[in-house]
Amino acid sequence: MDEQDFSSTAPSGSQAKKPLDTVVKLAISVLVGSFALIWGGMYLSRPDRSIPPYSIGSQEETSVAIHVPPWTSDGEIETLIERFRKVGHETRNFGPMKVRPTTPDDPTERYRLLTIYIFSLDAWAEPAMLHQYLAAEDRDVRDGVRKALRGLYRLTESEEEGRIGPLLDGPETAATQIYARQLFKGPLSLPSVRAVEPTIAP
Structure with a gap:
């Protein structure tokens, strides 16, 4: 009975972590996307290519x-x-x-x-x-x-x-x-x- 109770509760614990993993991945993707937009904007908005983006x-x-x-x-x-x-x-x-x-x-x-x-x-x-x-x-x-x-x-x-x-x-x-x-x-x-x-x- 103890083994059955333990095995029945284990999946719920692993399932509880999945939403957190999704949130973390989403946050990382948003962060990377933000940096990409900033740096991309620097490159596109600089007066010419002879100077570094800023x-x-x-x-x-x-x-x-x-x-x-x-x-x-x-x-x-x-x-x-x-x-x-x-x-x-x-x-x-x-x-x-x-x-x-x-x-x-x-x-x-x-x-x-x-x-x-x-x-x-x-x-x-x-x-x-x-x-x-x-x-x-x-x-x-x-x-x-x-x-x-x-x-x-x-x-x-x-x-x-x-x-x-x-x-x-x-x-x-x-x-x-x-x-x-x-x-x-x-x-x-x-x-x-x-x-x-x-x-x-x-």
Whole structure:
């Protein structure tokens, strides 16, 4: 009788696990599908194929947080930073780069100031995270963002800066330049203007 009771209850236990297995499989498929949509959107929405895919995570006034796939190399991030730099030099219109105007109330310059933070983990590019970092009230958030940073591009009215890797509190050394280094920093180079020769009156 005991054996019969045990055998009769065993199938019910195995059957009870089946709905859980289905839920787990469904959750995994949804998770994988979500990542596929995000990464697919990055590839399809990037301006061209010469730069790595990226997505705008959040934007607050002049600050923009973007994220790239985790496998993006430092060389590819440098290419992306150089593309932002090229736009800053030539047209200063970052709309095609998926960035909203940072100074929309300025009728003459809608991107007068711009700072782009690049992450390979999308959680760091979320609106709440960017807001907390800019508020500078939580030191843990500040340190976490600076360490998670993969790249930075900063543009002002007269200067520009580009960096690879996390932001360091101390000076750069030969050891830190392996994973964090400054690409460029200084005044904006003005476009060359061809001199117009004076016209001699007849």
